[in-house]
Amino acid sequence: MDTYVILRRSGWRSPEELGEAAARSTAEGERMEDDIRWIRSYVLEEGARVGTVCIYQASSPEAIRAHAAAADLPVDEIIRVVDTVLVRPDPAPAPTAAAAS
């Protein structure tokens, strides 16, 4: 599996909607465990809306598209990660972002 960054800019109108999307994402992800693994997401404040940058492992870009279609998640762009430079672990999530973790 390769690692991918998925941009979902301004995908939702509220953190609640994002929370619902996260639940769907988990449910569909469990059905395709061999092809896709959700690693983590960063929730973006985008004016009145909310977006995410997600890190996934997947067997192909098509697996990411299929998962997004099933879970009804927007996809702006899929980018493959070729290397990881880990300097510090992620800081503890801010309380407002917990819904999408």
Add this chain to the structure above:
Amino acid sequence: MVELLERGELLAQLDATRAEGGRLVFVGGEAGVGKTALVHAFAAASGTPVLRGACENLTTPTPFGPFLDLGLDLGDEARQVAAAVLDELRRTPLLILEDVHWADGATLDALRVLGRRLDATDALVLATYRDDEVEGDHPLRLVFGELATTRAVRRLSVPRLSLDAVRELAEPHDADGGAIHRLTRGNAFYVTEILAAGSESLPETVRDAVLARASRLDPAARRFLDVVSVVPARAELWLLENVAAAELDALDACLASGVLRADGDGVAFRHELARLAVESAVAPHRRRALHGEILAALAPRGDLSRLAHHAEEAGDAGAVLEYAPAAARRAAEASAHREAAAQYARAIRHADGLAAGERASLLAAYAEETHLIGSHAVSAEASLEALEHYRALGDTLRQGDLLARLPSTYISLGRNAEAEAASLEAIELLERLPAGAELTNAYCMQASLRMLNRDNADGVVWGRRALAAADRLDDEEGRSFALNMIGTSHLMAGEIDRGVEFLLRSLELGRAQDNEVRINSALGMLGSGLGEMYELEGAEIYLREQIAFGEPRELFVGYAQAWLACVHLYGGRWDEVAPLARAVVVSRHRISEITGLIALGRLRARRGDPGVHEALDQALELSLPGGHLQRLGHVRAARAEAAWLAGDREQAAEEARAVYPLALEKRHLWFAGELAYWQWRAGALDEAPDWIAEPYRLQLGGDTDAAAEAWRGRLCPYEAARTLADADDEAALPELERLGARPALTALRRRLGLRGPREATRDNPAGLTSRELEVLVLVAQGLRNADVAERLVLSPRTVDHHVSAILRKLKVRTRGEAAVAADELGVLQDR
């Protein structure tokens, strides 16, 4: 015996899988890790009767080996066997198949069918395999690939035992669990053998552990073990009575010690690793003699594969030549071509004493089987050796017939000149003899070579010659083949109606004769040929028909799937591309793989997804040896497109230029058209000929709207939008957005000075998303969540989430109220 430690979670998973419905679970793990123990514990706990079958560790296993154990009336084709097994599973819904990494090709074919049909049953099939032995191009991996998207198929991995578990096992023996774990790395069989051997120092290898345990038996029992060890899988009691009568009293001691176990009407080693260890310690001359005795005892009633195995191990050339070719023919009839090839190879190894004619026919049969399994280089070599014999014998008919078959092997190897020479020599030889079906076939092969080269006029000429020859002999099969070649040649010349007419006649003849190969080939040529000519509607019909016809008959339909992926891509149904394309890129069938890779590469390029180059580089690499326009034109066009979308104008022109002269020479309407287009787009083309395919001719001639309309008429929405976008027409935006064609969309927006990226998608009534609306409509129709999930191919939990969101957004509490609200919002009428 080791009690089952650390397997609770796996057993629970199997329970859960069983509850889902009919399933085939591949249970993987290294040799000795405890796969068998796991599946047997599961079977024992389920308390129901169990069907069992095992694959044997023979170099050339018996076709349908594990299914023969079931004692059913199987029939002799994979789908008949699968049907018989499915039928039995209705009565006994649990089947354990052991060691399928050793399965013969026919068994794997039957497993493919089972995997696809199990969903409709309540049966559970557990197939164990050694995951460390199925690397590279192991046939079982291809089965995994093909079944990857099948609902009913799962894989489960059995891990090694942890340090804690080994310590727990070692404790009653007062042994050092830590040291044993370090040595065995948690391999359950190895651990058991060490504990059973009970020696002072720890045995360094599994083999040492097994032999240490065996050495504690008395000499008679030890000799008895040697005999059992040279019988793969299971030694029947009647056989042992024949070959080990003196030692038979030792059987009880061997069973009591746990080295052997009773198995039906015979005995077997507790594990294949133990059998191999004991066998390896038998002195070579004794082993040979034992094989000879077993061969003699088996001969009156034995299975051909077993006989051939023992004959070779006994060094008995006469017996090998008696049994191996017969085993090969039986395997070939069961479509177990890998095993058939191995049996022929075995016979040929012992064929030094044979007359030239017999040797040649073994070689020719070997060449045919190796061609079928894709070992083309070996096949060509065997053919050449057989040809030498036929030439020396003056057997012109066989020589010509074999030469006429050789081109398809050479083409697969990219040795086109040799293919040409073999084809012409075959014709020259066969024309000296009274005309027969062999000559018709040789003409058809020459027509096929011309057609592959896209020398379409010559393809028609040779096809007509074949047709006349077939007519004179009233040879219906030859007629169907010839009509196929004529039709395909017309099709590739852009004469669609004539081409289709001939191909339909070929199809009709094939149907009248109930000739599967001819039917499959006619449908395939119609589908792929119309696809190459951008006649997408017709292409889709015939490709689907070929898949529906071929799949249940286990005919090869990978090429049809690959082309259907392309047709979906060009037809704008992008979500349907990947499942088909991904299934064929693991098929190892070269032209299917190339076509599937092109579909995947273009899909990714048009979406702006990663992985474009790995797909299209591989497609090019696979296409270069053949050098045919059919592949190179398609690959280079895809690569030009990918380069253009990545913003590399020069590369786009270069890719297109690489094969443009060939496309012009062959007057290929579509390849010449698209390759001209990319050069034109890159500013590297002055003029294109006026005969190129209509949409390109119109666009390059400056008539953008007519070109876009022509694409729409061919049901190609992306190409239509791209044509408009090339002229900076904002009418292209909605279609590019709908398709998700990010690179084309971004470039057009930039040229139009529009801001991106995505506008918020148009909001539906009550703030429902499109998917929520889709769910609401089904809920309003009275479907339960589980049914909605089934219908939309979603997880039931996802649907639960959607329904709660819908209720919240509509501010209602029940599904009934939601239906009323939906009606009031008017969302139902729109659908």
